[in-house]
Amino acid sequence: MDLNYTDDQKAFRDEVRAFLADHLPQRLSDKVKGGKRLTKADYEEWHAILNAKGWLGVTWPKEHDGTGWDAVERHIFEEETTAAGAPRIVPFGLNMLGPVLMKFGSDAQKDHYLPRILNGDDWWCQGYSEPGAGSDLASLRCEAVRDGEHYIVNGQKTWTTLGQYANKIFCLVRTSKEGKPQQGISFLLIDMDSPGIEVRPIVLIDGEAEVNEVWFKDVRVPVENLVGEENAGWTYAKYLLTHERTNIAGVGFARAGLSALKRIAGEQMQGGQPLIANPFFAAKVAQVEIDLMAMATTNLRTIAAAAAGQAPGAESSMLKIKGTVIRQEINALTRQAVGPYAAPFVSEILDEGSNAEPVGPEAAMPATQAYFNNRKLSIYGGSNEVQRQIISKAILEL
Amino acid sequence: MNFQLTEERQMLQDGLRRYLSDTVTPEAIAAATDGATGLDAELWAGLTEMGVPGAMFTEEQGGFGGAGFDLMVVFEELGRAGAPVPLIESAVLAGGILAEVGHMDLVEEIIGGRIIGFAHGEPASRYDLAHVQTRAEKTDAGWHLTGAKAVVQHAPATDTVIVSARTGGDVTDQDGISLFLVPTAELHMRDYPLNGGGRAAEITLDTVVPDSAVLGETGAAYPLIAAANARATAAQCAEALGLMETIKHLTVDYLRQRKQFGQPIGKFQALQHRMADVLIEIEQARSAVINLCGHLDTDDCDMHVSATKNLIGRAARLVVEESIQMHGGIGMTQEYALGHFAKRLTMVDHRFGDADYHLERFIRLAAA
Ligand SMILES: Cc1cc2nc3c(=O)[nH]c(=O)nc-3n(C[C@H](O)[C@H](O)[C@H](O)COP(=O)(O)OP(=O)(O)OC[C@H]3O[C@@H](n4cnc5c(N)ncnc54)[C@H](O)[C@@H]3O)c2cc1C
Secondary structure (H helix, E strand, O other): OOOOOOHHHHHHHHHHHHHHHHHOOHHHHHHHHOOOOOOHHHHHHHHHHHHHHOOOOOOOOHHHOOOOOOHHHHHHHHHHHHHHOOOOOOHHHHHHHHHHHHHHOOHHHHHHHHHHHHHOOOOEEEEOOEOOEOOOHHHOOOEEEEEOOEEEEEEEEOOOOOHHHOOEEEEEEEOOOOOOHHHHEEEEEEEOOOOOEEEEEEOEOOOOOOEEEEEEEEEEEEHHHEEOOOOOHHHHHHHHHHHHOOOOOOHHHHHHHHHHHHHHHHHOEEOOEEHHHOHHHHHHHHHHHHHHHHHHHHHHHHHHHHHOOOOOOOHHHHHHHHHHHHHHHHHHHHHHHOHHHHOEOOHHHHOOOOOOOOOOOOOHHHHHHHHHHHHHHHOOOOOHHHHHHHHHHHHOOO | OOOOOOHHHHHHHHHHHHHHHHHOOHHHHHHHHHOOOOOOHHHHHHHHHOOOHHHHOOOOOOOOOOOHHHHHHHHHHHHHHOOOOOHHHHHHHHHHHHHHOOOHHHHHHHHOOOOEEEEOOOOOOOOOOOOOOOEEEEEOOEEEEEEEEEEEEOHHHOOEEEEEEEOOOOOOOOOOEEEEEEEHHHOEEEEEEEOOOOEEEEEEEEEEEOHHHEEOOOOEOHHHHHHHHHHHHHHHHHHHHHHHHHHHHHHHHHHHHOEEOOEEHHHOHHHHHHHHHHHHHHHHHHHHHHHHHHOOOOOOHHHHHHHHHHHHHHHHHHHHHHHHHHHHHHHHEOOOHHHHHHHHHHHHHHOOOOHHHHHHHHHHHHHO
16 A cells, blocks of 8 residues: 555656646636636637647547546646646547547547547537436437438437537437337437527526527438447447546545635634634534545545556446535535625626626635535536435445 | 414415515516616515515504514515515614614604615624724714725615714724714715625715714614614524525425436435425424524523524525435526525525524523
8 A cells, every 4th residue: 555656656747737837827727716707718728738738638548649648647637737727628529529439439430520629629518418318318309310311300408518619519319219218329429500409508506607408400410420330329328427427526626625715714704813713614624624635535546446447337426426525515615704795796707807896805706606506516427316326236236 | 382373473474475476576586686776666665565664663663563473474475485675674674773772753764665774794894793893983073984884785775874883992892883874875885786686785985974873872882783683683594494495395396296217206215305304404494483583582582593593504505405406407597496595595694694603602602
């Protein structure tokens, strides 16, 4: 047992730090740390910077111009970038579709789409969920009917994150109603500007239009946009989910959140002392920090197993639950810390270059927004209830 | 022992519930929140006509209620409807103080619907009622007020505001705080919308008011402020209870109606048990509100304020988080009714002291 990074890993960490110091624009890290609204251009700018260094395909092998990093290196990268306040890498093309195409896509699809993902030519979004198919994803109904060299797609997807920025959507569609619901699903790549697609924003409780509804009415999709085999999409979708769940623990986000919490609670005065010195509050912060310390090691244990070649299994469900609960607790404490100034909501303050003065401490409004927004963490990517179900079946065999 | 409402209160409750469910809509709340005053004037007029501000005062004061259970009935209904109205500010805080100092002409106007605000909290005061940095200096013309007030709820809907300012003592002394009646037009206001609806303002003061603006004795306002605050906390806790009731109904309905895996999600035991826990905590909240409202005018009032506010703070977080979770994605949306109630309920812990603040205070009071 050795809890330390190897010398090589330490050298890698230093390299990442040095890169971030030189190349992460302060304009972007200020926005991230200040809880400001990130624009499409902000994400694209950061992607381009990473791509120029060859560090955008974090989970990709070298043969596809990825980093070829192992799980520990990916972890170090994630930890350092979040600590530095880098924008997150938008996962849909890079962490979701990319790995699926590499494993199940045709050569033509790989050659065409993978470089476009890295170069930022395509912005992908994920079309899995439907109004009637959330946790029970296999009950999805959005339908694709073969018509010569095309599929005709009809139906609706929802909760499509950042679909308003996307020019492409990968969808699970129903191509057969025979057999078990899982058996009639296909994985289809669709142009968002195809005639018959309509995108409508959904505003979330934090006031942000982060997700969308996407309607398909007689949308014609060339058959070559089918990934793998017809009616085998469920296998690919599950494979994608295991990738979606890498870095599910969000240790880096939690650490960044915890240090922001301590800073904010150090600035807020209650009863003549900084809130962080109040034993009631300090106890809660300590509690979540202790949980995070242990969870970070659970995460490293899983990563070490993955680096040794074991496929991530139901362990990721544990990390999903514990990781999201810890982050949500940090969000709740940060909201508590800002006191009466949690209440004001002045949306335009979140825009870069807005000259609207914050009401109260600058950290207050983003703290409330983050609390509300991060309720999503335990809902999406397989809800925490669904994860418990997986643990009780797969690990406990109940 | 009797936990039934009196006939009058039952009638008030029924009438209010009917009126509010007919009148308060998400669109109306949003329109008021985005409007200049933050007030739904029609709703306020309707409530005034029903005598709602009057229910905050005793008969002696010109009202027809004024007891803890009158507050409970009214605010629970306002909570059920999720309606942001300036009743706490005008009738409970400002009105309570004005009645105490014998300004019965203004109390009468408040009962008639006039909106008077209460500007006490400051950017650095957090939940400490004695923390007043705003100063009042005696001049030939009266009093010169300088300083800043924070998150003054419903200030844009007022024509007059009661402002606390220090005429003596140090920043956190209970002694030396005075109250002044200041026309809103004399204040510099920066107003903004609130999470959970309604508007508030940051207020900057640099104005001279006449001697007649002083309420009560100079330097001796702290007990008045504390008493009004206790009643306002009871009102807010009752409102929180109403918010919880609505959230409970929305969530139970959703559990019955939403199907996944071929059955209503309410059939999953994991969710059944959690909803049962939510119900238990809401009943705890109800009992805590009853405890507080039944002890408002007793010597134990302060301890009950802290006990109830602590419990409400904890229950509110559970109810908000569990209800959103059990709704799944739909619970995250602005459009669905839950969002507004969840935000409004969350904000309860950010006014009049949060759960921890009152836990600490309860320990102090219980040891005394
Ligand atoms: C902010 C956000 C972004 C999202 N982004 C995307 C995206 O980009 N693309 C995409 O395809 N989807 C996306 N989703 C959708 C997300 O994956 C779904 O919300 C999720 O799968 C849950 O489905 P649902 O919302 O329909 O809830 P439901 O499945 O209806 O669940 C409601 C409640 O029931 C519980 N439940 C369900 N089944 C069981 C069971 N068997 N036992 C116990 N409890 C159960 C759930 O845990 C939840 O608490 C996003 C969601 C959110 C909130």
